[in-house]
Amino acid sequence: MSNPRTLKDWFIALRPWSFSTSAIPVIATLAFVCFASHHDIDLGSSASAPDYANGFLSLLMIMLLHGGGNLVSDYYDHVRRVDLPGCPNGVHWISSGVFRPREILVYGLLLLAIGAAVGVLILFRSDIEVLWIGVLAVALPLGYPWLKAHALGDVDILLCFAVLPALGTCFVMTGVYYLPVIFLSLPYGLLTVSILHANNTRDRANDRRAGLLTLPLILGWQASRRLYVAYLVVPYLLVLFVMGFYFGHSATILCLLLVLLTLPVAVRNIRAMMTAEAEDEQDIGVLDQMSAQLQLVFGLSYSLGFALASFV
Template sequence: MPITVALAFLFWQGLPVDWAVGIWTLVNVVLFHAAANCWSDYFDYKKGVDRDDTIGGVSITSGEFKASEIKALAMGLLAVSVLSGIALLLCTGLPTLYLGLAGSLLIVLYPWLKYHALGDVDIFLTFSLLPILGTSYVATGCFHTSVLWLTLPIGLITVGILHVNNSRDIEHDGRAGIHTFAMLIGAKASAVVYCIEVLLPFVWVAVAAAVGIFPWWSLLVLVALKPAADNASAAMCFPAEGIEALRGVDEKTAQLQLIFSLLFTVSFFVDKLL
């Protein structure tokens, strides 16, 4: 979704957008995302993070796939995305190489960074800052720093998906001997951080609209405020009620990201075309 939001924002600003390259970039980022998910699942299983009694990461523990199959899938998806990225590089310019290398490195290092409390930073960079900034370059031919205003609302909700998952798995992750950010700050602080991650984006967009950075139509994202508030309420019950309070909240946060991003994207097109 960061790609579609960035493309819509660039269009709203009146910049010449190469839509074919933009869509190409979107497909490539989806491939990178899928590779990252498989890579993470493989290492979580090998590290003992995902076991039969854990809630998430059941693709291997359930016996549906072998660990070797998930690893091969991750490598295959990464290889395809790298080849596609090289072709994209030939159609754009050298900065695409640096962005692609940074993204690939962050994906490969993600398991290690996650196990050392830096997974949240990795996710923000990989699925917000880099794709949004990169889209501005590949779709228009140069970097536009104005797109950086998009990175926080998109990035925070995306990080929220990981954070609530890690919050739920604090006990299991501790058993595996890893150290996530949620583990370091504890259940109560983790609940507060999650609330900030899913609610601050609405404040950010509203303030940005008020000062003219975003169009007033961007307030369409407020339609997603109710599910965000519901998720935040569930998170605040976590310290007292345990992991059952967070069951399904990671999936609901992913749905929130989709709805928020779609509304955000539509708002730029509507304001430009009306």
């Protein structure tokens, strides 16, 4: 090691800028459960009063699992020679020598273990019935490198950062599986998947060299661009459906209005993708970051809308 590591180095290795993708599903579900409890929405005959402590423990757990999953993924990308010096994704803490590969792996596994311990605490506070979600929440980050290499990364991300945390958070807060929260998770979940898709579309050449088979490599440039646009347009259509037809509660118009305020960010991202040249990956070099910005502002607006509607 040429330089001693600082706390900042250890923190940056977690890729903390990506944590909004794991936090939003829990925050949005917390806001929805609050909304449902204030407006007597029937979550099920056996639903209990919301346990907000379990909700916040779920937020801590998923962020620990996310950080650990990032590190394990970085380790395996290094081993498979995906992240070489100068690779476009900016992950360089192993290739630059700041960390040894094994340190990153142990760091990631430690965070996954701590996250699992928090999950056990949540189980004691709720019900063993939700254990299967916790098992998947640990297994899917560990399996992400293989799934990404076989064009299944989008499915993994949608499950990890939308469907499972929404379903699990709602259960540990209320004691019931309220299946409509799966549908409610899709708007921000698809935007989260758009981050990965933008990343994989940019990294086509690098992933091809590494022997990976990501979705953009299968679809090709034009179809990948259209899929990215769909990932951004469909969430707004889903919100319109949810707000206009599902709950039928006038207070939810707040959620719709706040979400619509984020449309200019979506239009900016769509324009960036559709005007990019296939030969020049730098045209979309920061589109994954731009997609993360959209996911954050959309997710916070979506959550704030439910939170405000709770008191209208």
